[in-house]
Amino acid sequence: DTGVSQNPxxxxxxxGQNVTFRCDPISEHNRLYWYRQTLGQGPEFLTYFQNEAQxxxxxxxxxxxxxxxxxxxxxxxxxxxxxxxxxxxxLCASSLDGGLSEQYFGPGTRLTVT
Amino acid sequence: KNEVExxxxxxxxxxxxxxxxxxxxxxxxxxxxxxxxxxxxxIVSLFMLSSGKKKHGRLIATINIQEKHSSLxxxxxxxxxxAVYICTVYVPGSQGNLIFGKGTKLSVKP
Numbered sequence: 314d315t316g317v318s319q320n321p322x323x324x325x326x327x328x329g330q331n332v333t334f335r336c337d338p339i340s341e342h343n344r345l346y347w348y349r350q351t352l353g354q355g356p357e358f359l360t361y362f363q364n365e366a367q368x369x370x371x372x373x374x375x376x377x378x379x380x381x382x383x384x385x386x387x388x389x390x391x392x393x394x395x396x397x398x399x400x401x402x403x404l405c406a407s408s409l410d411g412g413l414s415e416q417y418f419g420p421g422t423r424l425t426v427t
Numbered sequence: 428k429n430e431v432e433x434x435x436x437x438x439x440x441x442x443x444x445x446x447x448x449x450x451x452x453x454x455x456x457x458x459x460x461x462x463x464x465x466x467x468x469x470i471v472s473l474f475m476l477s478s479g480k481k482k483h484g485r486l487i488a489t490i491n492i493q494e495k496h497s498s499l500x501x502x503x504x505x506x507x508x509x510a511v512y513i514c515t516v517y518v519p520g521s522q523g524n525l526i527f528g529k530g531t532k533l534s535v536k537p
Contacts, residue, residue: 346525350468355431355513355527402468415460416525418470 315339317419321403325425326395333391334422338407345388346416349373350406356404362388395426406413433514433528440535446501448531450514451496460515461488461499464530470513473499475495476498 318337326332338345343364348356359378360370364385377395382388390398402421408414431452439444450459456490461473474488476497481488485504490497501508514528 353529355515355529356470357527358525404468404470406470415472415475416461417472421466421468421470 317405317407317417318393319403319419319422321383321422322420323423323425325427328395328397330395331391331393332395332424333389333420334403334424335387335389336405336407336419337387339417340386342407342417344383344408344414346406346408346409347388347390348406350402350404350421351400356413359390359403360396363418390426395424397426400424400426429529430518430526431516431528433512433531434486435531437532438531438534440504440533442505442535442537444504444535446504446508446535448499448533450497450499450515450528451495452497452526454490454518454521454526455478456495456516456518458484458517459490459497459500460517460525461497462513462515464511464513466510473512501533506535506537509534527535 320335346361349358350356358371360380362382365382373395377393380390402423405419406416408416434449457475460475463471463473476490481520485502487500511530513530516526518526
């Protein structure tokens with residue numbers, strides 16, 4: 314399977330704990346995006362990378378969230394000191410380039426903070 | 428007002444019915460993308476279009492740039508079409524270049 318993969322698929326954590334998610338994009342894709350989706354809503358943009366450079370971060374992203382793409386391939390999204398409001402589906406997508414390049418989505422990681 | 432509005436929010440149909448989901452947007456776009464999201468969260472790309480009409484199997488997508496409107500049609504609907512359909516627009520200069528609609532939840536009953 315050469316699509317976008319995400320791990321883990323589900324994560325349950327207690328409030329205050331740190332969590333890290335991983336996204337492996339399609340191999341030749343330069344752009345990698347992170348989105349968050351809460352129940353009944355469309356995805357919201359969090360951040361994106363062009364190769365290893367983080368080019369944009371959402372105004373919604375608090376300083377508890379950090380993302381990396383150290384070698385321009387896979388990416389990690391870490392949430393520190395999780396809060397119940399962080400419970401959501403975290404989606405990763407990749408595209409060949411920016412602009413009109415179609416984004417391909419991974420299956421998502423569902424986070425539940427208890 | 429959201430920049431991307433979808434209607435209806437929820438839709439229940441009987442198997443075999445013709446289904447239309449609408450998307451209106453208020454910003455200048457370079458393309459529009461219809462996505463399908465099944466329970467469990469995985470998102471599948473259906474169509475990406477910037478003009479006219481595209482067809483794939485029982486699915487048809489149209490876009491009218493002047494009216495800032497797109498429709499997704501499903502002919503001969505089937506229970507496996509049950510999913511959330513999300514309209515997404517590409518807006519150069521916006522955060523992440525994509526603005527998402529809230530989705531239309533479709534349930535097709537046998």
